[in-house]
Amino acid sequence: MGTGTKGKSKTPPKKKIPERKCTGCGEKRIKFDLYRIVRSPDGTVSLDTTGKKSGRGAYICKNVSCLKKARKAQRLERNLECEIPDSVYDTLEEELAEHEQ
Numbered sequence: 001m002g003t004g005t006k007g008k009s010k011t012p013p014k015k016k017i018p019e020r021k022c023t024g025c026g027e028k029r030i031k032f033d034l035y036r037i038v039r040s041p042d043g044t045v046s047l048d049t050t051g052k053k054s055g056r057g058a059y060i061c062k063n064v065s066c067l068k069k070a071r072k073a074q075r076l077e078r079n080l081e082c083e084i085p086d087s088v089y090d091t092l093e094e095e096l097a098e099h100e101q
């Protein structure tokens with residue numbers, strides 16, 4: 001009897017690259033090419049550049065125009081299931097503009 005390796009390849013399986021959809025433009029991109037906007041358990045909304053903060057998240061491209069599109073269509077409110085004040089949007093725009101440079 002054999003060792004049971006019949007038909008199995010010796011190459012390791014390829015890792016799946018996580019993809020997410022931008023809430024602004026709707027394009028699917030690699031997760032690491034997007035910023036995560038997160039609503040933490042206490043209800044605050046902030047930009048999560050590490051992608052590791054706890055809470056409900058929505059993804060956005062690394063440019064201000066996608067944030068403006070998402071803001072106009074209120075997509076972040078729907079994805080994060082909360083009201084987002086204008087001051088938070090302004091702060092997010094400033095942070096995105098800072099990271100673009």
